[in-house]
Amino acid sequence: xxxxxxxxxxxxxxxxxxxxxxxxxxxxxxxxxxxxxxxxxxxxxxxxxxxxxxxxxxxxxxxxxxxxxxxxxxxxxxxxxxxxxxxxxxxxxxxxxxxxxxxxxxxxxxxxxxxxxxxxxxxxxxxxxxxxxxxxxxxxxxxxxxxxxxxxxxxxxxxxxxxxxxxxxxxxxxxxxxxxxxxxxxxxxxxxxxxxxxxxxxxxxxxxxxxxxxxxxxxxxxxxxxxxxxxxxxxxxxxxxxxxxxxxxxxxxxxxxxxxxxxxxxxxxxxxxxxxxxxxxxxxxxxxxxxxxxxxxxxxxxxxxxxxxxxxxxxxxxxxxxxxxxxxx
Numbered sequence: 058x059x060x061x062x063x064x065x066x067x068x069x070x071x072x073x074x075x076x077x078x079x080x081x082x083x084x085x086x087x088x089x090x091x092x093x094x095x096x097x098x099x100x101x102x103x104x105x106x107x108x109x110x111x112x113x114x115x116x117x118x119x120x121x122x123x124x125x126x127x128x129x130x131x132x133x134x135x136x137x138x139x140x141x142x143x144x145x146x147x148x149x150x151x152x153x154x155x156x157x158x159x160x161x162x163x164x165x166x167x168x169x170x171x172x173x174x175x176x177x178x179x180x181x182x183x184x185x186x187x188x189x190x191x192x193x194x195x196x197x198x199x200x201x202x203x204x205x206x207x208x209x210x211x212x213x214x215x216x217x218x219x220x221x222x223x224x225x226x227x228x229x230x231x232x233x234x235x236x237x238x239x240x241x242x243x244x245x246x247x248x249x250x251x252x253x254x255x256x257x258x259x260x261x262x263x264x265x266x267x268x269x270x271x272x273x274x275x276x277x278x279x280x281x282x283x284x285x286x287x288x289x290x291x292x293x294x295x296x297x298x299x300x301x302x303x304x305x306x307x308x309x310x311x312x313x314x315x316x317x318x319x320x321x322x323x324x325x326x327x328x329x330x331x332x333x334x335x336x337x338x339x340x341x342x343x344x345x346x347x348x349x350x351x352x353x354x355x356x357x358x359x360x361x362x363x364x365x366x367x368x369x370x371x372x373x374x375x376x377x378x379x380x381x382x383x384x385x386x
Contacts (some may be wrong), residue, residue, distance in 0.1 A: 058156045065146075066163040072135045079128045080184040086123050093117070096196070099249070102364040106260055110181040111131050127172050131265060140173035147320035150312040178325045180255035191381025192356045194365070197373060201367035202266040203276050207283070208360040216328060217343050218351035221297050222286065223252050223261070229300070233282055234263065244275035254326055261355065269367060273376060276363065280383045286352035291345040296379060298340045306333055358384040 075128045093115070094100070100115060107113040117123070137143075148157065175385060185192070187208050209219075226234050228248040238244050248265035267275050291297075308314035330336040358381045 058152065059159045062156075062160045062163045066160075066166070069139055069164075069167040069169065072132045072235055074128065074131070076128060079131065083123060083126075086117070087120060090117055090120055090123060098202050098204050098364060098366050099262075101194070101196055101208065101366070102206060102262070102264075102362070103384070104363060105192070105364060106206055106208075107183055108185065109183055112180060120295075137173050139169075140171055141169040142171040142172040142175055145320075145324060147316055147318040149319065155341070178256040180258045182258060183257065186258065187359055189359055189362045191361050191363070191378065191384070193378040193381075194376075196364075196366050197368055197371060198366040199270045199368075200263065200266065202274045202365070203272055204262065204264040204364040205276065205279060206356075206364075207261045207355050208361045208362075209261065209355045211254070211257055213261060213354045214259070214351050215325075215347070217340050218348050219252070219259075219355075220301055220338075221294070221343055222348060222351060222355075223250075224297055225291075225293065226250075226282070227263070234279065237278055237282060238265065238275055242274070242278065243270075244271045244278065256325075258325060270367075273373070273380075276377065277380055277383070278379055282384050283352075283356040284383050286356060287349055289349060289352070291348050294343070294345060298343065302333065302337055302340065305336055309333060323349065331366050337353075356384060358382070 104113045146160070148160070164317060187210065189208065224232070226232060227248075229235075234248065234250070238248065239246060245265040245267050248263060250264075251260075251262040252258040263279060265275065307320075308318055319331075323330070330339060361381055361384055363377060364383070369377070
């Protein structure tokens with residue numbers, strides 16, 4: 058543990074990098090950039106979802122960005138980012154008070170100052186956020202794929218309800234989306250889902266590929282599922298609640314997963330539970346009506362954006378655009 062503390066605190070050492078080392082790392086980053094696909098559907102969708110904000114682009118930036126950065130800019134970034142008010146350490150596992158004293162001693166070797174403005178993990182609100190009106194974006198491509206996204210405001214969607222809705226829709230092989238889009242119809246083989254969250258805003262993502270003849274039906278089926286949540290009886294609520302709690306208990310028993318829970322969920326997202334009992338009490342307050350209320354806040358046409366890749370006629374595009382009306386229930 059002591060050696061690990063010494064290594065991790067080494068990032069606070071004064072910045073030292075030769076021009077040769079800097080150029081080598083630049084070449085490595087360019088190589089990483091070339092492995093990616095800036096025209097990937099998820100990247101295209103994010104450019105529209107977060108249009109006008111820094112979240113619209115890839116974290117790695119563009120090749121031009123990588124080529125322009127200088128050694129002095131990197132040194133300045135190092136000084137600002139590793140600020141006393143811009144990091145925290147979360148320690149989990151079989152540690153002792155003596156171990157924490159060692160970590161504290163290592164940190165005290167460096168005169169850390171608060172040089173970065175305080176941050177609260179709040180995302181910038183795009184101008185069109187919550188005012189999408191079922192917007193459709195299409196990019197031509199040989200293969201067909203669809204990306205569905207829904208904005209939500211954290212003030213109007215409680216996270217226990219959000220977790221249960223997300224599990225019901227996407228997680229495990231008996232999830233609603235997997236059953237209806239894959240097992241029962243064969244429209245898709247698999248899909249990618251993501252719950253993008255910040256302290257104030259969030260986005261639910263669903264992306265899949267499919268044959269041209271099936272893509273419209275797959276998007277329609279998915280939207281009918283989302284719209285139906287607003288009137289769903291949720292007889293599975295007890296099962297869903299217990300399943301999530303079981304997963305949480307397993308994560309608490311895993312040192313790395315536990316660290317993520319308390320470092321990310323608790324610290325950055327502001328989820329206040331500190332134990333299985335506290336989380337169980339919060340989930341016990343979730344009711345079928347509170348799930349329906351959350352669904353009505355999230356799965357609305359105003360929050361919906363559809364991004365497609367493929368070759369579609371004007372008539373096909375109009376049909377895809379009209380699908381957003383399914384969310385007006």
